[in-house]
Amino acid sequence: MPHIHVAEPADNAPLVELFPVKRAWHRSAATGVGSMPGASAEESSSIVANELPLLPHVVELPDRGVGADMIGRAVGMLVDIHGEVVPSGWRISRRPGRDNSRAKDFLAWDADAVQQHYAGAEWVKVQVCGPWTLAAMLEVPSGHRALTDSGAVDDLVDSLAEGLSAHIAEIAARVPGAGIVVQIDEPALPTVLSGNLPTASGFGMVSAVSAVRAIEVLSRLTDSLGDRPSIAHSCHPGAPLRLLRASGFDALSVDLTVLGSTAAALDPIGEAIETGAILLAGVVPSVAPAASRAPLRSWATPLLQTWDRLGFARDLLAASVVPTPTCGLAGADREWTLRALRLCSELAEALTDLPEDW
Numbered sequence: 552m553p554h555i556h557v558a559e560p561a562d563n564a565p566l567v568e569l570f571p572v573k574r575a576w577h578r579s580a581a582t583g584v585g586s587m588p589g590a591s592a593e594e595s596s597s598i599v600a601n602e603l604p605l606l607p608h609v610v611e612l613p614d615r616g617v618g619a620d621m622i623g624r625a626v627g628m629l630v631d632i633h634g635e636v637v638p639s640g641w642r643i644s645r646r647p648g649r650d651n652s653r654a655k656d657f658l659a660w661d662a663d664a665v666q667q668h669y670a671g672a673e674w675v676k677v678q679v680c681g682p683w684t685l686a687a688m689l690e691v692p693s694g695h696r697a698l699t700d701s702g703a704v705d706d707l708v709d710s711l712a713e714g715l716s717a718h719i720a721e722i723a724a725r726v727p728g729a730g731i732v733v734q735i736d737e738p739a740l741p742t743v744l745s746g747n748l749p750t751a752s753g754f755g756m757v758s759a760v761s762a763v764r765a766i767e768v769l770s771r772l773t774d775s776l777g778d779r780p781s782i783a784h785s786c787h788p789g790a791p792l793r794l795l796r797a798s799g800f801d802a803l804s805v806d807l808t809v810l811g812s813t814a815a816a817l818d819p820i821g822e823a824i825e826t827g828a829i830l831l832a833g834v835v836p837s838v839a840p841a842a843s844r845a846p847l848r849s850w851a852t853p854l855l856q857t858w859d860r861l862g863f864a865r866d867l868l869a870a871s872v873v874p875t876p877t878c879g880l881a882g883a884d885r886e887w888t889l890r891a892l893r894l895c896s897e898l899a900e901a902l903t904d905l906p907e908d909w
Contacts, residue, residue: 573673573674573730574605574673574674576606576673576674576730576732576780577606577780577802577829577870577871577872577873578869578870579605579869579899579900579902579903580603580605580606580674580873580899581603581605581606581873581874581875581892581895581896581898581899582603582606582607582608582676582831582873582875582895583599583603583608583610583875583876583879583880583892583895584608584678584734584784584786584804584833584837584875584876584878584879584880585608585610585611585678585734585736585784585879586610586611586612586613586879586880586881587599587610587611587612587879587880587881587888588612588614588880588881588882588883588884588885588888589612589614589885590612590614590615591612592610592612592657592660592661592663592664593664593667593668595610595612595664596610596661596664596665596667596668596669597668598888598889598892599668599892600668600669600672602889602892602893602895602896603892603895603896604672604896605673605674605899606674606675606676606732606873607668607669607672607675607676608675608676608677608678608734609661609662609665609675609676609677609678609722610661610664611624611661611678611879611881612657612661612881613881614881615657617636617650617653617654618650618651618653618654618655618656618657619653619654619657621680621684621688621736622634622640622641622680622685622688622689623636623641623650623653623654623657624654624657624658624679624680625679625680625685625711626641626650626651626654626689627651627654627655627657627658628658628679628711628714628715628717628718629707629710629711629714630710630713630714630717631710632706632707632710633645633646633647633648633651634650634651634654634689635648635649635650635651636650637690639690639694639751640688640689640690641688641689641690642689642690642691642692642694643689643690643691643692643697643703644692645692658718662721662722662725663725665722665725665726666725666726669725669726669729670726671726672726672729673728673729673730674729674730674731674732675722675726675729675730675731675732676731676732676733676734676782677715677718677719677722677731677732677733677734678733678734678735678736678784679711679715679718679733679734679735679736680735680736680737681735681736681737681740681769681772681783682704682707682708682711682768682769682772683698683704683737683739683740683743683760683765683768683769684736684737684738684739684740684743685697685707685711686698686703686704686707686743687739687742687743687748687757688739689707690751691703694751695750695751696748696750696751696757698743698748698757698760699750699757699758704768705768708768708771708772709771711772712771712772712775713775715733715772715775715776716775719731719733719776719779730779730780731779732779732780732781732782733776733779733780733781733782734781734782734783734784734804735769735772735773735781735782735783735784735800736784736785737769737783737784737785737790737795738785738786738787740765740785740787740790740791740795741785741787741789741790741791743757743759743760743765744759744760744762744765744791744794745759745789746758746759762791762794765791765794765798766794766797766798769783769794769795769798769799769800770798770799773798773799773800774799780801780802780829781799781800781801781802782800782801782802782803782804782829782831783795783796783798783800783802783803783804784804784805784831785804785805786804786805786806786809786833786877786878788806788809788810788811788816790803790805792805792819792820792823793819793822796819796822796823796826796828800828801827801828801829802828802829802830802831802873803820803823803828803829803830803831804831804833804875805820805830805831805832805833806833806877806878807832807833807834807853807854807857807877808833808834808836808853808877809877810857812856812857812860817857817860817861820857820861821861821862821863824861824863824871829871829872829873830871830872830873831872831873831874831875832853832854832857832872832873832874832875833875833876833877833878834850834851834852834853834854834874834875834877834895834898835850835874835875835876835877835891835894835895835898836876836877836891837876837877837878837879837880837882837883837891838882838883838887839883839884839886839887839890843887843890847894847897847898847901848906848908848909850894850898851898851901851909854868854872854874854898855909858872865905866905868902868905869899869902869903872902873899874894874895874896874898874899874902875895876891876892876895880892
């Protein structure tokens, strides 16, 4: 074996890092929630790569139709569980069909766009609908919501965990060296927990799911992710943040503009940050507001007000916060999409050296 000689550095010369440490996924980063307008994965991924270089996300394009919607995208990841579209929505089917194939094709095309535009990224974020929202919106063959069948819920979370693992491996292979951050979207979870979800017939309500059961199922998914950073996303004003944190998520993604200023709304955020969680702060509107040309400081207001009410030092912002739009951008036009993502990046940069007049 040949001997490799490493020269000693000259006096006062900097040591060269032969194996540089990867930047923390959240440091100085901004990111998107997931969805983008339009139907071109290549165009949307190019926009994301340019505007969110530190934490680009795999784009979701619901405008493409069946299979690109939130539930269809999750169905496309499931292993040994297939889905089809019926008049009432997505339903589990006995064998894969056209709708299932479309969902898988969209995922494959999105992975192609990731490979083309995210090369060299240190981190890439993937998103998928969580097990409770999936069980609430996906029907079993009898026509009832999967949520009404505990065994079906267990099968779904296991299948989703396996399919998500394969998706993560696919994206990691497309961007060699990149770490993968995983976001689980649970917009229906507050309704699932409160028992306010109508049955398929519309004449009754599905029984509420207990917090213990909700944590059990979500923990099975987060456990399957190993040491990959995990984010729970819900832009519902009543998002169960303590429950999500107890389920093993490393970060919480919320719409700060709808949470309000009560202790009930803010205390769970404060507790999460105190225990090391990262806050993905939704502050930039997901559709163009009337005052779309407001100065950067105004977009930071919901975050700074929340931070000050919680009593945290502002010099901790950069280490704990990732700016995002308030929710997905599927309803925005191209001009606002570009501006919203750019504003998020500018906010992330500003948090590292916050202007005194903010």
